[in-house]
Amino acid sequence: MTAADETSAVAYDAALASLVRFHADLMPKLGALREADPSCAMAHVLAGAVPMLAYTAKLVPAARAGLAAARHATANAREQLHIAALDAWTRGDIDAAIAGWETILASHPRDLLALFLAHNSNFWLGRPQDMRASVERVRLQWSPAVPGFGAMLACRCFAQEECGDFLAAEPDGRRSVAEDPGNFWATHAVAHILEMQARRAEGIAWLGGLAPHWGSGNNLRHHLWWHRALYHLEGGEMDVVLALYDAEFRNLASPLTIAMPDLHIDVQNAASMLARLEMRGVDVGGRWEELADQAEKKIGDTVSPFTLPHAMMALAATGRGGAADRLLAATQEAASGADRSPTRRPILAAAVLPAMRGVRAWREGRPADAVEAMRPALGAFTTMGGSHAQQDVLEQIFVHCARQAGLGQDVAMAVARFAGRRRMPVAAFSLWRDAG
Numbered sequence: 001m002t003a004a005d006e007t008s009a010v011a012y013d014a015a016l017a018s019l020v021r022f023h024a025d026l027m028p029k030l031g032a033l034r035e036a037d038p039s040c041a042m043a044h045v046l047a048g049a050v051p052m053l054a055y056t057a058k059l060v061p062a063a064r065a066g067l068a069a070a071r072h073a074t075a076n077a078r079e080q081l082h083i084a085a086l087d088a089w090t091r092g093d094i095d096a097a098i099a100g101w102e103t104i105l106a107s108h109p110r111d112l113l114a115l116f117l118a119h120n121s122n123f124w125l126g127r128p129q130d131m132r133a134s135v136e137r138v139r140l141q142w143s144p145a146v147p148g149f150g151a152m153l154a155c156r157c158f159a160q161e162e163c164g165d166f167l168a169a170e171p172d173g174r175r176s177v178a179e180d181p182g183n184f185w186a187t188h189a190v191a192h193i194l195e196m197q198a199r200r201a202e203g204i205a206w207l208g209g210l211a212p213h214w215g216s217g218n219n220l221r222h223h224l225w226w227h228r229a230l231y232h233l234e235g236g237e238m239d240v241v242l243a244l245y246d247a248e249f250r251n252l253a254s255p256l257t258i259a260m261p262d263l264h265i266d267v268q269n270a271a272s273m274l275a276r277l278e279m280r281g282v283d284v285g286g287r288w289e290e291l292a293d294q295a296e297k298k299i300g301d302t303v304s305p306f307t308l309p310h311a312m313m314a315l316a317a318t319g320r321g322g323a324a325d326r327l328l329a330a331t332q333e334a335a336s337g338a339d340r341s342p343t344r345r346p347i348l349a350a351a352v353l354p355a356m357r358g359v360r361a362w363r364e365g366r367p368a369d370a371v372e373a374m375r376p377a378l379g380a381f382t383t384m385g386g387s388h389a390q391q392d393v394l395e396q397i398f399v400h401c402a403r404q405a406g407l408g409q410d411v412a413m414a415v416a417r418f419a420g421r422r423r424m425p426v427a428a429f430s431l432w433r434d435a436g
């Protein structure tokens with residue numbers, strides 16, 4: 001790698017380790033490195049990638065600033081590929097960016113940044129098979145002696161989990177956490193396995209045992225608390241869910257939330273949990289209001305497709321019909337070309353708009369309309385990104401509305417879809433459903 005000296009390379013490794021472990025000290029580490037060694041091209045690439053990972057239009061200029069700095073530095077062939085991939089990403093050509101990272105991995109299978117960014121981008125496009133293929137292609141080039149091995153295992157675990165191969169997934173995640181309890185991505189991947197297999201008591205114990213390590217985490221720690229709340233929700237412990245909502249994953253007084261109250265993953269956590277609670281008849285008080293405020297401020301930002309139906313949940317829950325209209329119109333405009341991203345535009349049209357219309361109809365007491373809007377797009381929803389556990393909220397809304405509207409065939413169809421994803425026999429799932 002291009003750097004002034006070994007100290008810079010070591011500092012880059014430390015910053016990269018923070019990124020892949022989802023630690024909050026990434027930016028100070030990176031800032032110090034860029035100041036100490038402006039010749040380090042990869043430091044600038046990383047500084048461009050980090051704002052992109054916030055998935056919001058307002059931070060794309062910061063990403064382009066990192067890109068511009070990287071272009072001014074001397075770069076070897078691998079670094080040039082990173083610069084080109086970052087350029088494609090900032091232009092919204094996410095397919096080209098992923099192809100670039102895969103090109104790097106073909107010759108440099110231990111390039112952890114390329115591996116992580118391909119993994120993350122495939123995840124936010126709902127492409128678990130590509131996540132798995134990406135890590136499987138390189139994993140034999142890794143060994144426990146290679147720094148970042150645990151991060152590779154975490155990616156492999158999560159990729160296998162999202163492909164539904166829970167048995168193959170679990171050992172890698174547990175191994176990674178055993179070696180480094182501060183690897184939040186591995187912690188998270190195992191939490192998903194336990195969620196998908198309805199191993200709730202194990203999930204609560206797993207996350208409860210690891211929570212003391214989360215002090216150094218970035219916003220992923222909110223998502224880990226969200227996962228914990230999900231186990232409690234499914235166990236019927238609604239008071240615990242609301243307490244975790246206020247104290248942990250939507251704590252408005254926490255510095256992470258204050259710094260970025262509209263962060264995509266945080267908004268998804270919060271809106272999705274409130275929707276799930278309300279479908280179960282729980283009074284969530286005034287919690288939607290601040291989420292609706294954030295959603296209104298962000299109308300026109302389509303960089304995170306999966307966040308948009310969550311924004312609609314908040315606007316519709318608070319009766320902000322005018323804002324809901326504006327959100328739909330802005331998304332329609334983006335799908336028609338205002339969003340310059342060739343990767344996102346078809347997703348906005350095929351998945352986001354139907355999901356938003358369905359969510360709105362549900363909230364406005366038109367369950368048959370919600371089913372009509374969502375039914376043709378159910379298979380496309382995963383392209384908005386997010387995990388199966390996160391995506392579940394949209395299908396829950398679909399089933400909820402289908403039951404309200406007396407559309408039995410739609411209920412049966414959705415149940416068969418759930419059962420397949422969780423590797424459960426349909427009959428068992430139906431019994432579970434019929435039990436209420």
Ligand SMILES: [Fe+2]
Pocket residue numbers: 188192223227387389
């Ligand atoms: Fe998750």
